[in-house]
Amino acid sequence: xxxPDTKFVHGEGESAYHYGxxxxxxxxxxxxxxxxxxxxxxxFDYGREGNPNRSELERRMAALEGGVDGxxxxxxxxxxxxxFQSLKPGDHVxxxxxxxxxxxxxxxxxxxxxxxxxxxxxxxxxxNVADHVQQNTRVVFIETPSNPMLQIAxxxxxxxxxxxYGALLVCDNSLATxxxxxxxxxxxxxVVHSTTxxxxxxxxxxxxxxxxxxxxxxxxxVRSLQKSFGAVPxxxxxxxxxxxxxxxxxxxxxxxxxxxxxxxxxxxxxxVQEVLHPGLESSPYNExxxxxxxxxxxxFSFLVRGTETEAxxxxxxVRLFQRATSFGGPESLIEHRASIEGPATKTPGNxxxxxxxxxxxxxxxxxxxQALEAASAGx
Ligand SMILES: *Cc1c(COP(=O)(O)O)cnc(C)c1O
Numbered sequence: 123x124x125x126p127d128t129k130f131v132h133g134e135g136e137s138a139y140h141y142g143x144x145x146x147x148x149x150x151x152x153x154x155x156x157x158x159x160x161x162x163x164x165x166f167d168y169g170r171e172g173n174p175n176r177s178e179l180e181r182r183m184a185a186l187e188g189g190v191d192g193x194x195x196x197x198x199x200x201x202x203x204x205x206f207q208s209l210k211p212g213d214h215v216x217x218x219x220x221x222x223x224x225x226x227x228x229x230x231x232x233x234x235x236x237x238x239x240x241x242x243x244x245x246x247x248x249x250n251v252a253d254h255v256q257q258n259t260r261v262v263f264i265e266t267p268s269n270p271m272l273q274i275a276x277x278x279x280x281x282x283x284x285x286x287y288g289a290l291l292v293c294d295n296s297l298a299t300x301x302x303x304x305x306x307x308x309x310x311x312x313v314v315h316s317t318t319x320x321x322x323x324x325x326x327x328x329x330x331x332x333x334x335x336x337x338x339x340x341x342x343x344v345r346s347l348q349k350s351f352g353a354v355p356x357x358x359x360x361x362x363x364x365x366x367x368x369x370x371x372x373x374x375x376x377x378x379x380x381x382x383x384x385x386x387x388x389x390x391x392x393x394v395q396e397v398l399h400p401g402l403e404s405s406p407y408n409e410x411x412x413x414x415x416x417x418x419x420x421x422f423s424f425l426v427r428g429t430e431t432e433a434x435x436x437x438x439x440v441r442l443f444q445r446a447t448s449f450g451g452p453e454s455l456i457e458h459r460a461s462i463e464g465p466a467t468k469t470p471g472n473x474x475x476x477x478x479x480x481x482x483x484x485x486x487x488x489x490x491x492q493a494l495e496a497a498s499a500g501x
Pocket of ligand 1: 197198199200202222224265294296297315316317318319328329330
């Protein structure tokens with residue numbers, strides 16, 4: 123069997139690019155010629171319906187997640203929301219509480235108005251999911267690890283509950299990547315990614331994708347939404363995301379190693395109250411994370427000793443870390459998460475989320491350490 127790292131570079135088997143090109147060529151054409159008999163010889167007719175670079179990304183991501191098909195979207199949000207758009211008013215969904223705030227926000231502000239019944243539950247406790255599924259539950263949607271709290275949900279246990287009710291289990295795998303976690307192998311039915319993050323990996327292309335374990339009626343609905351609502355990614359962004367896949371294992375392993383080192387150092391820092399990283403033995407999710415994942419990723423959070431004021435002061439004092447949202451690129455980022463999530467946030471005011479990039483780990487440590495000290499000296 124091919125090692126996963128090789129699969130990230132080559133996909134499944136030989137690529138059939140024109141001209142014998144080794145690197146994937148980009149096809150920008152929005153329209154494709156018919157043959158004299160009226161058929162489309164290459165299977166493409168119009169850019170919103172399909173494009174060679176989009177197909178390539180969908181095919182490669184499906185293979186990496188162990189699925190049978192993928193549908194790429196213009197953003198992670200468009201991908202995640204297509205799951206809910208494919209349901210009917212009156213349907214019920216169970217969604218984990220610490221989900222990406224944009225998804226939670228859209229469910230509460232748009233989908234409830236539209237008639238979807240939404241139960242937000244703490245999915246780290248499987249019993250909560252069991253207590254909320256009901257006969258009309260169509261989808262259970264989880265994100266694990268979640269952010270910014272870095273909570274871990276048990277995909278296998280939740281999939282059994284979902285299956286017993288005929289509901290689909292969908293897992294947002296953006297933080298774990300297909301390298302470190304395979305939700306479909308644990309029993310999920312679909313996987314969602316914001317490819318904007320680790321997949322593209324360079325903070326320069328927005329995108330999202332859904333991968334399915336089987337070609338069900340629900341999948342046909344997702345495919346149909348992709349084409350008719352038209353929130354599709356450009357060929358260039360698909361090309362960038364596919365290009366990112368080749369280096370994903372090298373980037374993500376390096377970033378994750380640095381992240382755990384920094385988390386372990388932060389635990390011992392007097393100006394830090396708590397570090398939220400599933401790789402720490404002190405984490406309540408450590409055992410489950412190690413069982414379910416083969417690596418832990420490079421996003422984690424820490425609570426600054428003090429209040430929101432002290433936390434914002436620390437973020438204000440970094441020199442190498444960039445004060446910006448997102449994760450997965452070469453540049454390390456730091457963010458006062460409650461500020462971007464807005465007044466409805468449940469995120470602690472003294473929480474800072476970091477996304478570790480590809481800089482030297484000791485340079486990163488010097489920067490966080492000086493920021494923690496500068497902030498407390500200025501108090
Ligand atoms: C960023 C993110 C999204 C949304 O993706 P966009 O590309 O920003 O639309 C969804 N889920 C998770 C876990 C994310 O980090």
